[in-house]
Amino acid sequence: MPEIRISQAQFQPEQRPTDAPAPVAPAVSPEAAGVRSFLLGRGNSAAADRGFSWLMKLCALSIFGIVVLIAAELVWGSRLTWNKFGFSFFSWPAGFTFESVVKSILDPSAPQPNYWDPVNGVFSALPFLYGTLITSFLALLMAVPLAIGVAVFLTEMCPQTLRGPLAFISELLAAIPSVIYGLWAMFVLVPLMREHLNPWLIKGLGWTGFFGDDNPTGLGFLSAGIILAIMILPIISSLTREVMTAVPHSQREAALALGATRWEMIRMAVLRNARIGIVGAIILGLGRALGETMAVTMVIGNSMEIRRSLLSNGNTMASVIANQFSEASDNLHLSALVEIGLALFIVTIIVNAIAQLLVWAVTRGAPARVQ
Amino acid sequence: MRNEHNLRARFRSATDSAATGLAVLSTILVIAPLVAIFVYLIYKGASSLTPSFFTQIPKPPGENGGGMANAIAGSAILLAVGSLMGVPLGIGGGIFLAEFGRGTKLANAVRFTADVLNGVPSIVMGIAVYALVVVPQKHFSAFSGGVALGIMMIPTICRTTEEMLLMVPHAVREAALALGVPNWRSVLSITVKTASPGIITGCMLAFARVAGETAPLIFTALGNQFWSANLNEPIAALPLQIWVYAMSPYDEWHRLAWAGSLVLIVLIVAAVSLVRYVTSRGVLKGAS
Numbered sequence: 126m127p128e129i130r131i132s133q134a135q136f137q138p139e140q141r142p143t144d145a146p147a148p149v150a151p152a153v154s155p156e157a158a159g160v161r162s163f164l165l166g167r168g169n170s171a172a173a174d175r176g177f178s179w180l181m182k183l184c185a186l187s188i189f190g191i192v193v194l195i196a197a198e199l200v201w202g203s204r205l206t207w208n209k210f211g212f213s214f215f216s217w218p219a220g221f222t223f224e225s226v227v228k229s230i231l232d233p234s235a236p237q238p239n240y241w242d243p244v245n246g247v248f249s250a251l252p253f254l255y256g257t258l259i260t261s262f263l264a265l266l267m268a269v270p271l272a273i274g275v276a277v278f279l280t281e282m283c284p285q286t287l288r289g290p291l292a293f294i295s296e297l298l299a300a301i302p303s304v305i306y307g308l309w310a311m312f313v314l315v316p317l318m319r320e321h322l323n324p325w326l327i328k329g330l331g332w333t334g335f336f337g338d339d340n341p342t343g344l345g346f347l348s349a350g351i352i353l354a355i356m357i358l359p360i361i362s363s364l365t366r367e368v369m370t371a372v373p374h375s376q377r378e379a380a381l382a383l384g385a386t387r388w389e390m391i392r393m394a395v396l397r398n399a400r401i402g403i404v405g406a407i408i409l410g411l412g413r414a415l416g417e418t419m420a421v422t423m424v425i426g427n428s429m430e431i432r433r434s435l436l437s438n439g440n441t442m443a444s445v446i447a448n449q450f451s452e453a454s455d456n457l458h459l460s461a462l463v464e465i466g467l468a469l470f471i472v473t474i475i476v477n478a479i480a481q482l483l484v485w486a487v488t489r490g491a492p493a494r495v496q
Numbered sequence: 497m498r499n500e501h502n503l504r505a506r507f508r509s510a511t512d513s514a515a516t517g518l519a520v521l522s523t524i525l526v527i528a529p530l531v532a533i534f535v536y537l538i539y540k541g542a543s544s545l546t547p548s549f550f551t552q553i554p555k556p557p558g559e560n561g562g563g564m565a566n567a568i569a570g571s572a573i574l575l576a577v578g579s580l581m582g583v584p585l586g587i588g589g590g591i592f593l594a595e596f597g598r599g600t601k602l603a604n605a606v607r608f609t610a611d612v613l614n615g616v617p618s619i620v621m622g623i624a625v626y627a628l629v630v631v632p633q634k635h636f637s638a639f640s641g642g643v644a645l646g647i648m649m650i651p652t653i654c655r656t657t658e659e660m661l662l663m664v665p666h667a668v669r670e671a672a673l674a675l676g677v678p679n680w681r682s683v684l685s686i687t688v689k690t691a692s693p694g695i696i697t698g699c700m701l702a703f704a705r706v707a708g709e710t711a712p713l714i715f716t717a718l719g720n721q722f723w724s725a726n727l728n729e730p731i732a733a734l735p736l737q738i739w740v741y742a743m744s745p746y747d748e749w750h751r752l753a754w755a756g757s758l759v760l761i762v763l764i765v766a767a768v769s770l771v772r773y774v775t776s777r778g779v780l781k782g783a784s
Contacts, residue, residue, distance in 0.1 A: 308757055
């Protein structure tokens with residue numbers, strides 16, 4: 126075997142005194158010099174790299190800028206009503222007491238305070254807060270059990286061949302625009318409620334006081350709640366599916382190895398481990414329900430009253446903005462609507478932030494799939 | 497003891513079957529409205545999809561016929577204006593999140609803010625754009641509608657671009673850098689180009705989502721009964737027109753609303769299906 130001798134010339138350790146000049150590149154062939162000058166001429170410099178990365182950073186920072194801009198415009202636009210009413214914008218109008226308001230809600234024949242009166246400059250957002258809360262609560266009540274049921278079916282019980290098409294259909298549900306839901310609700314759901322469901326509810330559950338018979342239109346909180354439930358179902362179910370698949374298989378196998386039936390395995394291993402994420406999914410659905418405008422505007426009946434009956438007409442914060450914003454001629458009226466928008470903005474940001482944090486905690490920072 | 501065990505076992509398997517039944521039932525209850533909506537849309541709208549629907553503007557109430565051609569064209573114009581604003585900012589943000597800021601706190605904050613912005617109600621965006629663009633200009637315009645739609649596109653495009661860029665294997669980037677390609681060029685010509693089918697489908701997803709939005713357009717673009725391509729004038733948009741017609745008392749306009757909804761939903765379903773098809777094929781397969 127020939128001896129491999131490394132000559133002194135080949136092996137040159139880096140030993141130069143610190144004040145010696147930096148090493149220049151060794152002499153190169155003409156082709157390599159041509160390539161190097163080509164590369165240098167095409168922006169191969171630190172400045173170009175830095176400039177590009179700054180440009181991309183600017184694009185990313187624009188998202189912050191947009192949120193700040195929206196918040197600033199909302200605060201600036203609502204200053205008139207803020208100066209005039211302050212926090213009492215969100216409570217009953219002056220001249221009424223808490224008792225009289227409660228009486229007006231519980232007793233269908235008691236007179237309602239004039240909450241929203243653009244002509245006289247009286248603005249109180251209480252009916253819209255009530256409407257938003259009631260419709261969102263009804264929607265969650267109906268949507269959460271169904272969504273979890275669908276998620277459990279699709280992740281654990283569904284045969285493999287059906288899984289793809291059913292997941293695709295669920296994704297389609299999320300993609301349908303809100304106006305189309307509203308259109309369908311107006312022409313199919315509302316007559317259904319009017320003719321069949323409402324009389325049945327009044328007859329069977331009217332004694333509770335929550336199903337009054339003074340609204341024969343079929344519009345109202347319950348109709349809005351039903352269509353909202355249909356709209357937030359896909360969000361809750363797809364996010365629940367995601368957190369359920371994030372549970373490691375070892376948990377499932379451990380439960381089955383201990384002799385659990387399939388439902389017991391799902392309950393103990395999957396749902397228990399994923400419950401934080403499921404709560405996050407529910408809160409995300411709530412966030413969507415709070416801000417939903419078009420479908421709710423079309424079926425909620427547009428009334429400025431607070432009534433105990435779930436079948437009565439009302440308004441939500443989003444629907445009153447949609448209905449009145451283009452016709453508001455008075456500056457105070459416009460400012461009142463913008464303040465409702467600001468309240469909606471703050472509430473949905475808080476709700477969505479909580480939901481994102483919960484979901485992130487379960488899926489550990491992997492980018493959440495955008496709906 | 498044995499009877500007790502049998503009883504307990506039967507109870508457990510009974511709950512298992514009941515749970516399965518409930519899960520199947522809830523799936524049926526969820527699929528049923530979707531099927532009902534589609535079937536009803538086709539039933540009500542298909543007969544109105546004549547060529548005149550796609551070429552004529554709406555007639556005054558009381559006259560039969562007319563179409564929604566100005567609304568379809570208006571939606572396309574609004575999407576174009578919005579994408580001029582939303583696509584560059586969104587893709588730039590996505591590139592920052594995936595290439596330059598990966599793992600930094602700033603990137604986490606940007607991602608979080610993008611998700612939060614995604615959840616802001618579209619009507620609130622409409623109010624902000626009204627205050628920002630319509631009030632200084634002192635008139636409603638297609639430009640303000642486009643700005644509102646563009647802002648809504650940014651978070652979606654940003655997140656999907658980041659996801660697609662993260663899927664590009666490191667070897668591709670390193671090969672480019674090893675050949676002496678500058679970093680900015682490697683990102684643009686190599687990484688982004690490799691992920692471009694995914695990025696384009698992300699943009700399509702954003703378009704599909706934004707095309708159906710009505711609320712921000714109510715007081716920015718306002719709607720228009722006539723042809724308009726002027727960015728400084730109010731413009732019709734398909735979902736906006738559907739809303740106005742649905743709330744009107746005229747049967748003829750209701751018929752047009754159903755037909756318009758059918759067109760809108762066919763477009764959106766086509767876009768979503770295309771997105772699913774392309775992403776299921778994988779990011780790299782379509783890149784060559």
